[in-house]
Amino acid sequence: MEENNIPWVEKYRPQTTKDMVGFEDIISKLQKFLDDFLELQKKYREIKKQLRATSSGSIDRKIDLKFKSIRSKLANKTAAMLIGPPGVGKTTIVYALARDYNLSVIELNASDVRTEEAVNEKLRETVRNTNLLTFTSQKVKGKLILIDEVDGIHGRNDRGGAAAVKKIISISRYPVIMTCNFKDYRRFGDLYKLSSPLLELTPAKPEHISLILKKIVLKEHIEISSEQIKKIAERSQGDYRSAINDLQALVQGTLKIQDDQLDAINMRRDHAGHIQEMMVNFFQQETIKDAKRTLDKIESKDISFNNIGLWLNENIFNFLTKKEELFYGYQNFAFADKILGYIGRTQDYAHLSYYYDILSGGLCFAKLSSNISSRTSKIKANKTKKIKPPKYFRIRAIPDDEISLVLQKLYRAPLNEIMREIRPRIPLLTAVDKEIRQYFAKEFNVDIKKISKVIRS
Amino acid sequence: MSSSKINIMSEEDSPIWRIKYRPKKLSEIKNLFPKLYEQLKGFIQSNNFPHLMLIGPPGSGKTMIGELIAREILGKEFTMNSKILYADDPIGKAERNESKRQGRVSSKMLGSGAGSQKNFRPFIQIRVRPFVSTKKFGKSPFKILIIKNFHDLDVEQQGFRRIMERYSRNCRMILITDRISSIIDPIVSRCQLLLVPYLPDFKFNKLIKTICDQEKIPIKLDVIEYIRHMSEKNIGKALDLLQITKIKYNELSLDSLSKVYSMITDRGILNLISLTMQGDVKSLRTKVRSIFQNQNLSKDEILFEMSKRIADMPLEPHVQALYLELIANTDFGALDSQSDEIQLLNLLIQMNMIGKMNFN
Numbered sequence: 001m002e003e004n005n006i007p008w009v010e011k012y013r014p015q016t017t018k019d020m021v022g023f024e025d026i027i028s029k030l031q032k033f034l035d036d037f038l039e040l041q042k043k044y045r046e047i048k049k050q051l052r053a054t055s056s057g058s059i060d061r062k063i064d065l066k067f068k069s070i071r072s073k074l075a076n077k078t079a080a081m082l083i084g085p086p087g088v089g090k091t092t093i094v095y096a097l098a099r100d101y102n103l104s105v106i107e108l109n110a111s112d113v114r115t116e117e118a119v120n121e122k123l124r125e126t127v128r129n130t131n132l133l134t135f136t137s138q139k140v141k142g143k144l145i146l147i148d149e150v151d152g153i154h155g156r157n158d159r160g161g162a163a164a165v166k167k168i169i170s171i172s173r174y175p176v177i178m179t180c181n182f183k184d185y186r187r188f189g190d191l192y193k194l195s196s197p198l199l200e201l202t203p204a205k206p207e208h209i210s211l212i213l214k215k216i217v218l219k220e221h222i223e224i225s226s227e228q229i230k231k232i233a234e235r236s237q238g239d240y241r242s243a244i245n246d247l248q249a250l251v252q253g254t255l256k257i258q259d260d261q262l263d264a265i266n267m268r269r270d271h272a273g274h275i276q277e278m279m280v281n282f283f284q285q286e287t288i289k290d291a292k293r294t295l296d297k298i299e300s301k302d303i304s305f306n307n308i309g310l311w312l313n314e315n316i317f318n319f320l321t322k323k324e325e326l327f328y329g330y331q332n333f334a335f336a337d338k339i340l341g342y343i344g345r346t347q348d349y350a351h352l353s354y355y356y357d358i359l360s361g362g363l364c365f366a367k368l369s370s371n372i373s374s375r376t377s378k379i380k381a382n383k384t385k386k387i388k389p390p391k392y393f394r395i396r397a398i399p400d401d402e403i404s405l406v407l408q409k410l411y412r413a414p415l416n417e418i419m420r421e422i423r424p425r426i427p428l429l430t431a432v433d434k435e436i437r438q439y440f441a442k443e444f445n446v447d448i449k450k451i452s453k454v455i456r457s
Numbered sequence: 458m459s460s461s462k463i464n465i466m467s468e469e470d471s472p473i474w475r476i477k478y479r480p481k482k483l484s485e486i487k488n489l490f491p492k493l494y495e496q497l498k499g500f501i502q503s504n505n506f507p508h509l510m511l512i513g514p515p516g517s518g519k520t521m522i523g524e525l526i527a528r529e530i531l532g533k534e535f536t537m538n539s540k541i542l543y544a545d546d547p548i549g550k551a552e553r554n555e556s557k558r559q560g561r562v563s564s565k566m567l568g569s570g571a572g573s574q575k576n577f578r579p580f581i582q583i584r585v586r587p588f589v590s591t592k593k594f595g596k597s598p599f600k601i602l603i604i605k606n607f608h609d610l611d612v613e614q615q616g617f618r619r620i621m622e623r624y625s626r627n628c629r630m631i632l633i634t635d636r637i638s639s640i641i642d643p644i645v646s647r648c649q650l651l652l653v654p655y656l657p658d659f660k661f662n663k664l665i666k667t668i669c670d671q672e673k674i675p676i677k678l679d680v681i682e683y684i685r686h687m688s689e690k691n692i693g694k695a696l697d698l699l700q701i702t703k704i705k706y707n708e709l710s711l712d713s714l715s716k717v718y719s720m721i722t723d724r725g726i727l728n729l730i731s732l733t734m735q736g737d738v739k740s741l742r743t744k745v746r747s748i749f750q751n752q753n754l755s756k757d758e759i760l761f762e763m764s765k766r767i768a769d770m771p772l773e774p775h776v777q778a779l780y781l782e783l784i785a786n787t788d789f790g791a792l793d794s795q796s797d798e799i800q801l802l803n804l805l806i807q808m809n810m811i812g813k814m815n816f817n
């Protein structure tokens with residue numbers, strides 16, 4: 001009976017990499033990473049021993065040089081990064097690998113506070129000191145450091161956390177594997193640079209998920225049709241963990257499964273965390289006041305008031321579907337945006353409340369159907385659609401690079417016009433005629449073979 | 458001064474027609490602009506002229522004429538004593554740093570007014586004054602400064618009042634503009650105005666014909682007429698169109714020209730408009746984003762081009778008027794706005810709704 005209390009996610013977590021399906025590529029890359037690291041480490045230790053033995057007298061220069069080169073190589077190969085949506089098995093891979101290699105995992109995850117101090121306190125000593133026992137016996141395990149959910153290092157709460165992690169990587173004598181959910185170059189660009197294999201995991205295929213679900217079903221003796229398994233697998237959106245959790249939640253109590261139960265459970269699954277929930281809540285509110293309050297809640301967590309419009313804009317099609325709804329919605333949206341722009345320009349925050357009024361009232365009640373209950377049911381159906389973060393576009397500044405300046409000399413036109421009209425024509429002009437290509441190559445002062453590359457840039 | 462360095466030899470040898478057939482001597486434009494030619498000849502004979510302002514539609518040859526004047530007067534010292542400036546060019550980082558280093562611009566003024574749209578642009582301090590205030594080289598009577606698109610200077614025009622007077626002995630200016638109405642009165646009164654009109658149709662045709670003859674390409678009259686129409690009498694554009702067609706299809710026919718024309722000018726806006734009229738909203742957003750990203754167009758440019766395209770379209774007049782009004786409203790109303798995408802989508806959805814309505 002005791003086994004029932006263990007979540008199936010833990011119970012059926014793959015123990016070795018052999019048990020994992022669909023990760024062959026990633027695993028082989030990680031194995032290579034670990035192999036390389038361990039080999040280098042072995043060499044490093046040997047040479048260090050040699051050095052120590054000769055340290056009293058003259059140091060052999062060759063050995064010294066070799067030592068240094070290995071040290072720098074080692075520094076470049078300490079860290080790997082796994083990027084992928086939640087539940088695809090990042091952590092599992094790391095643990096399974098550790099078991100294969102007989103390493104003990106030291107984990108630092110999002111539930112820990114990760115300020116600079118905390119990171120240092122927990123990892124710094126472990127990372128630097130080789131175990132005393134390594135000198136005496138060979139059986140003692142090495143270590144693998146797992147920094148889970150790096151992107152969860154919060155700017156405000158975990159002050160200096162990212163920098164501390166960076167430092168840890170630079171001094172670590174053990175392999176470090178980091179995981180994160182999406183790429184965020186602005187905040188963690190340095191970490192990405194440090195980690196030499198940067199591996200991206202895609203959401204798992206439904207077939208793979210259903211394969212694993214079937215295994216569990218066999219072991220647990222559950223009556224469930226393969227169609228239902230397929231359904232669960234599909235609705236999990238490539239998330240192993242949620243799929244297994246769903247299965248367990250369904251099975252608990254009754255061992256036979258009804259279809260409507262399946263629907264109910266998917267309503268409760270929360271894919272993108274609170275933002276998803278809040279966004280759906282926002283469109284379900286019945287009064288402007290409530291809508292405003294929900295908006296406030298969204299704002300206070302992760303998203304600043306500057307970005308809230310962008311989040312809504314990115315995901316608005318999940319909630320407003322009819323043309324008329326979008327028409328009203330966007331009219332209000334644009335007006336709110338103008339207010340925001342005014343606030344940004346004048347720093348006159350007294351008008352911010354109007355922004356919220358119009359955004360909340362205007363968007364929330366752009367939904368046409370007067371019957372609230374039908375409205376909510378419609379939105380519920382849309383809940384499975386994932387909330388995406390807004391996309392940012394950098395709008396070009398007029399570049400005053402070398403090519404543009406040369407063209408300006410030739411054509412006597414302002415840079416704006418060069419960019420808009422003349423530069424797009426150059427590839428057409430140079431396409432066939434070799435003479436023209438030669439001419440431009442001379443003007444741009446580049447090799448004629450490279451000219452097509454230069455033009456296209 | 459490197460930006461005004463002009464290598465005459467390379468221009469004549471240039472395989473690019475637009476550069477190759479630019480007149481090199483004032484006498485070459487005698488037939489094209491007979492009245493103007495007489496006037497300019499007077500300037501050159503007296504080796505002196507007041508500040509000039511060349512006014513005319515885009516592509517009519519204002520810059521070329523300004524350059525010819527400078528060439529005739531300065532002779533061999535042209536490269537040393539003249540400079541072409543583009544009023545709407547942004548001031549680059551290197552230039553800004555250089556001027557900071559020389560102490561011409563106070564570092565405090567730059568970067569202040571954060572968040573405001575119209576930044577202080579040290580155009581005069583960086584580009585004009587250093588050139589104007591240093592003495593001329595050699596034997597030429599004065600320096601010549603050519604400023605293109607002068608109307609784009611907006612408020613900065615005020616700074617020219619004093620400069621034009623103070624340094625007039627050392628440097629004459631040729632201001633070039635196609636929008637006389639946005640130039641302030643004090644500047645207009647300091648200059649002699651010269652009108653550079655479009656070439657008359659038959660002269661334009663003749664010009665194109667002679668160029669085609671020199672390149673040994675047969676061309677028919679209707680093709681020339683078509684080119685004139687499509688290039689809006691802009692000689693440079695016409696030559697580009699001709700040459701690209703020649704390269705691509707090796708013949709000049711209405712068919713190939715129109716293909717090349719749509720290829721050159723299409724930047725996804727027509728597609729966007731047609732999508733707006735029938736498509737669904739979701740595809741609109743993808744399209745807008747792809748234009749932002751791939752075509753490098755800003756919101757203002759998209760709006761401008763849309764209005765131009767819609768004015769050309771064969772729509773019902775009242776629908777057309779409504780569209781244009783909406784575009785103008787968006788452009789004007791969104792001066793302050795934060796997100797370009799939201800504003801544009803608002804406009805497109807509104808246009809989409811109108812497209813669905815019935816006007817009976």
